[in-house]
Amino acid sequence: MSKNKLLSGPYLLFILCGTVIPLLAILYYALVDKNGSFTLRNIASVAEPVHLKALGLSLLLAFICTVICLLLAFPLGLLLRKSGGKNKGFVIFMLILPMWMNFLLRTIAWKVLLQKTGVINSILAALGISNGINIINTPYAVVLGMVYDFLPFMILPIYNVMIKIDNSLVEAAYDLGASSFKVMKDVLLPLSMPGIISGITMTFVPAMTTFAISQILGGGNIYLIGNIIELEFLHGGSRNVGSGLSMVMMVFILISMALLNKFDKNGEGTVI
Amino acid sequence: MANILELVHVSKSFDNEMVLDDLNLEIKENTFMTLLGPSGCGKTTTLRIIGGFTTPDSGKVLFEGRDITNLPPNKRHLNTVFQKYALFPHMNVGDNIAYGLKISGKSKSYIDSKIDYALKLVNMDGYKNRAVTQLSGGQQQRIAIARAIVNEPKVLLLDEPLGALDLKLRQDMQYELIRLKNELGITFIYVTHDQEEALTMSDTVVVMNQGYIQQMGSPENIYNEPENAFVATFIGDSNIIDSIMIHDELVRICGVNFPCVDKGFGVNKPVDVVIRPEDVILDEVGKGQLDGVVTHLIFKGVHYEMEVMAGGFEWLVQSTVLQPVGKEVSLRVDPFNIQIMNKPASEDEEAVVVDV
Ligand SMILES: Nc1ncnc2c1ncn2[C@@H]1O[C@H](COP(=O)(O)OP(=O)(O)O)[C@@H](O)[C@H]1O
Ligand SMILES: [Mg+2]
Numbered sequence: 324m325s326k327n328k329l330l331s332g333p334y335l336l337f338i339l340c341g342t343v344i345p346l347l348a349i350l351y352y353a354l355v356d357k358n359g360s361f362t363l364r365n366i367a368s369v370a371e372p373v374h375l376k377a378l379g380l381s382l383l384l385a386f387i388c389t390v391i392c393l394l395l396a397f398p399l400g401l402l403l404r405k406s407g408g409k410n411k412g413f414v415i416f417m418l419i420l421p422m423w424m425n426f427l428l429r430t431i432a433w434k435v436l437l438q439k440t441g442v443i444n445s446i447l448a449a450l451g452i453s454n455g456i457n458i459i460n461t462p463y464a465v466v467l468g469m470v471y472d473f474l475p476f477m478i479l480p481i482y483n484v485m486i487k488i489d490n491s492l493v494e495a496a497y498d499l500g501a502s503s504f505k506v507m508k509d510v511l512l513p514l515s516m517p518g519i520i521s522g523i524t525m526t527f528v529p530a531m532t533t534f535a536i537s538q539i540l541g542g543g544n545i546y547l548i549g550n551i552i553e554l555e556f557l558h559g560g561s562r563n564v565g566s567g568l569s570m571v572m573m574v575f576i577l578i579s580m581a582l583l584n585k586f587d588k589n590g591e592g593t594v595i
Numbered sequence: 596m597a598n599i600l601e602l603v604h605v606s607k608s609f610d611n612e613m614v615l616d617d618l619n620l621e622i623k624e625n626t627f628m629t630l631l632g633p634s635g636c637g638k639t640t641t642l643r644i645i646g647g648f649t650t651p652d653s654g655k656v657l658f659e660g661r662d663i664t665n666l667p668p669n670k671r672h673l674n675t676v677f678q679k680y681a682l683f684p685h686m687n688v689g690d691n692i693a694y695g696l697k698i699s700g701k702s703k704s705y706i707d708s709k710i711d712y713a714l715k716l717v718n719m720d721g722y723k724n725r726a727v728t729q730l731s732g733g734q735q736q737r738i739a740i741a742r743a744i745v746n747e748p749k750v751l752l753l754d755e756p757l758g759a760l761d762l763k764l765r766q767d768m769q770y771e772l773i774r775l776k777n778e779l780g781i782t783f784i785y786v787t788h789d790q791e792e793a794l795t796m797s798d799t800v801v802v803m804n805q806g807y808i809q810q811m812g813s814p815e816n817i818y819n820e821p822e823n824a825f826v827a828t829f830i831g832d833s834n835i836i837d838s839i840m841i842h843d844e845l846v847r848i849c850g851v852n853f854p855c856v857d858k859g860f861g862v863n864k865p866v867d868v869v870i871r872p873e874d875v876i877l878d879e880v881g882k883g884q885l886d887g888v889v890t891h892l893i894f895k896g897v898h899y900e901m902e903v904m905a906g907g908f909e910w911l912v913q914s915t916v917l918q919p920v921g922k923e924v925s926l927r928v929d930p931f932n933i934q935i936m937n938k939p940a941s942e943d944e945e946a947v948v949v950d951v
Contacts, residue, residue, distance in 0.1 A: 491681040494648055497668040498675045499695035499746065509694070513685045 352566035365567025374551060374568060381548040382575070384462060384537075385530035388469040392477035392526045393519065395470075399478060400485040400518075401511065415482065418475050426472050430539045433468050434459065437540070460542030468536040473529055477522035484518030485511070520583050528576055548572055598660075599624045599750060599782050600645060605654030607640055614640050615806045618654070622750075622784065623799075627776050629785045631793040632803035633829070638786040641803075642752050645784065646675050659749075673750040674743035678758060680735040682727040688714075688738055689723040695746040713741035716775065733764045740775070750782045757792070769796055790830050794818060802826050823936050827869040834875070834911055838868040838935075846935060849906025851885050855933040867936040872900070872913040874932035883925030889918045 356362045368374060403411055421429060436442045437459040444455035458464045488511060496506045534549030548568065555565030600622040607615040614637045622628055630638045643649040644656060647668035656664045663671060674695070682691050689710050696706045714720055717737035727735060736756055743751055756772075757765045773796055776783050787793055793800050794814040802809045802817060802825075810822045821827035824835050839847045843858040848868055860866055880886055887905025894900075899917050903910045905926055918924055 489679070489681065491677045491679055492683060494668070495675070495677060495681040495683070496694070497648075498646065498673075499742070500669045500698040501694075502669060505698060510683060 349566045349569050352563050353570045356563060357561070365561075365563045366570060368564050368567055369571045373546070374548070377546045377548045377551045378572070378575075380462070380546070381531050381572075384466055384469065384547065385527050388466050388473065388530040389477075389523055389527045391466070391470050392474050393523065395474060396477040396481050396522060397512075397515070397519070400481045400515065401507065403482055404485050404488070404511075411486075415479075418478055421471075422475050427535060427539075429472060430468050430536050433464070433471065434539050437464055437467075459540065460544050462541070462545060464540040465537050465545055465547075468540045469530045469533065472536065473526045476525035476529070480521035480525065481515060481518040484515050484521075488514045516586065520586060523583060524580060527579065531576065531579075532572065596623045596625065598622060599658070600784075601655075601657040601660075602641070602644070603655040603657065605641075605644060605651045605656070607637075607644065607649065607651050613806055615644075615651070618806070618808065620801065620808065620811075622782060625780055625782055626798045627773070627783045627785065627796060628799045628801065629787060629793040629797040630801050630803055631787060631790060631829075632809075634788055636803045637806045638788070638803060639754055642675075642754050642784065642786050645750075646673060646752050647671050672748055673752055674746050674748040675752040675754070676736075676739050676743050676756045678754045678756065680732075680739040682735055682738055682742070684728055686727070687723070688719070688725045688727055688730075691727060691738060692742045692745055694742065699746070709745045713745045716744070716778070717741045718771070732759050733768065736760065736768065740772075744775070744779060744781075748781065750784060751779075752784050752786075754786045755788070756785075758787075765792075772796060794830070802829065804829070820934055821869055821936065823939065824867050824869075827867075827934070827936070832872050832911055832913075834868075834870045834872065834908070836868045836870070836908055838866055840864045840866045840935060844930075846933065848933075849885060849908050851906060853884060853928060853933060854930045855935060856931050857933075857935040860935055860937070865938055867938055869934040869936060870910075870928055870932060872911040873898075874928060875903075875910055875912040875914075876927045876929075877901075877903070877912060877914055877916070877918055878925045878927055880923045880925050883927035885926045887924060887926060889920050889922045889924060892917070892920050 353365050354361060356364065369378065403414060437456070439457065439459065447455045458467070492510055492514070493506055496510045501509060532549050534547060534553045537545045537547045537550055552565045552568050554560050555568065556562055598621045602618055602620040605615055605618040606613070618641065630641060632638055640649060644651050647666060651664065655662055658672065683694065686694070692710045692713055693706050696709060710723060714722060717740055719734065719737050719741065727738060730738065757768050760768060769792060785796065797814055799811065800814055800817045801811045804825050810817055810826045817826065818830055821830060827833045827835055836848055840860040840863070841847055841852060842862050844855055846853050846855050846866065846868060876883070885905045887903045887910065889901050890904050890909070891902040892899060898913045898915050901912045901914065901918055903912050903924060903926065910926060
């Protein structure tokens with residue numbers, strides 16, 4: 324027992340310095356004003372129109388990003404399951420490969436690709452398509468960047484759960500007369516739920532809180548809640564207001580997680 | 596009785612390895628038929644071809660005379676009880692049983708009465724709302740059977756359904772399955788590698804080895820008149836002795852002529868002779884047909900098992916009378932207990948003997 328405690332020491336120390344102390348600091352700053360006296364104004368500042376708008380946009384884009392990732396990842400999981408292992412390793416490798424590169428670099432690469440005179444439009448122009456695509460600095464580009472960055476976090480947990488589903492369950496459903504669609508809906512989907520819940524969490528949370536993607540691909544036009552908080556902290560705003568908004572965002576995330584976990588009846592794979 | 600199912604010239608290989616080679620099988624309506632053979636002989640593959648989960652490379656599957664070779668499993672009038680039960684873990688007992696009925700669009704009241712009926716049939720009254728993950732292996736197996744039979748299939752396929760249960764439970768379930776079969780009046784196709792199980796339960800036993808049917812017949816027929824050395828060894832203990840058929844009804848075993856009842860093997864023809872250990876009678880020296888010495892003795896509960904060295908062959912003998920090791924005895928075998936078999940003609944036919 325004491326040996327176990329000793330072994331978990333470094334981790335506990337890390338959690339203490341990296342999570343608990345900063346959280347407490349943010350909680351403190353959120354509840355005091357510049358002079359250090361108690362106030363709820365920092366938290367209430369979320370009701371300011373600019374902040375509400377940013378929060379709403381964050382929720383919306385994170386939601387869209389999560390739905391797109393799910394729509395891409397679930398069929399891919401079905402496909403990988405069906406292919407019976409032959410190319411599994413390779414496909415997974417291809418999916419994870421982008422993760423080996425820093426995500427800021429990847430996002431900046433998209434900026435280069437999407438620019439009005441960027442790679443994609445040059446190629447399109449060369450092909451005689453003059454209009455090209457003009458999504459850079461719009462929410463579309465931000466969602467694209469989010470999906471690109473977070474898709475592997477949706478695919479991996481879904482894939483991991485799916486390949487473990489015993490094939491005799493699928494065969495049993497066919498045996499009892501189910502069509503392919505019914506097998507998917509009645510057997511594969513419910514049994515993939517723990518992976519789907521994990522995937523949603525691991526996609527929705529970073530998408531909800533990102534400020535880098537919106538900054539790089541939004542060109543300063545798109546303000547997500549993360550951008551607002553960054554402004555408050557780093558660019559001449561108030562660290563107290565930033566902390567207040569952070570607390571609000573955290574509550575939103577905790578509520579989302581609680582709702583999600585309600586769906587996950589088995590209680591397994593509830594993630595992080 | 597009409598054939599409900601037929602396999603016609605069915606062949607199947609995996610990775611260039613022949614698993615079933617030109618298999619032909621006719622299954623009569625309302626029989627309990629067992630595919631029996633050592634592990635890896637192609638029993639499951641045969642069952643999966645019947646169920647529609649595996650497509651044969653060549654040949655046909657006929658159901659009531661209709662070709663169903665390319666029909667998917669969800670379109671076949673059969674249901675399967677899988678070896679590992681394969682109950683849906685996210686549904687309770689009642690929902691598992693109801694699944695097939697819901698798909699075929701039955702009414703709620705019909706489904707409810709069917710669930711109750713099936714639970715009663717498998718002695719699981721009152722388990723309707725239990726989670727399947729909380730059931731024991733034997734209970735899960737019963738639910739798997741209930742889930743299959745509520746759909747009123749004409750044929751029920753069972754792949755080693757009792758394989759994971761302990762001995763006592765297995766014996767109980769054997770009797771229950773026979774009862775179920777008789778109550779339902781449908782065809783059971785049952786796969787097992789356990790010869791005792793096969794002999795206990797079946798109307799017809801199909802002994803398979805290496806993708807070939809070695810023999811098909813009633814349990815008595817398979818046990819008493821094995822057609823080749825593989826069947827004789829696989830089904831119970833036996834003495835298999837190189838012998839010479841002198842002429843009809845006389846065979847030379849270990850240098851001594853024994854009268855027998857078989858005919859038509861030719862004159863001075865090498866054959867295999869099968870004699871079951873319980874059919875060897877021990878007598879005082881000089882009074883039987885062949886003298887020998889007892890070399891081993893084991894008490895087996897119901898009887899003693901002895902090995903007797905006689906005529907250069909170690910005979911396995913079962914008897915309720917003890918003969919001590921070293922005692923000189925004489926062997927005798929009644930003519931109708933001597934089973935003559937042709938020696939395997941080709942290598943393919945030469946069935947490898949596997950202990951299970
Ligand atoms: N899907 C498959 N892929 C490759 N080989 C298989 C497959 N299914 C069965 N086999 C092979 O076919 C042979 C017969 O298998 P099976 O029908 O399961 O035997 P049994 O049920 O009699 O033990 C075995 O050698 C097995 O390895
Ligand atoms: Mg098998």
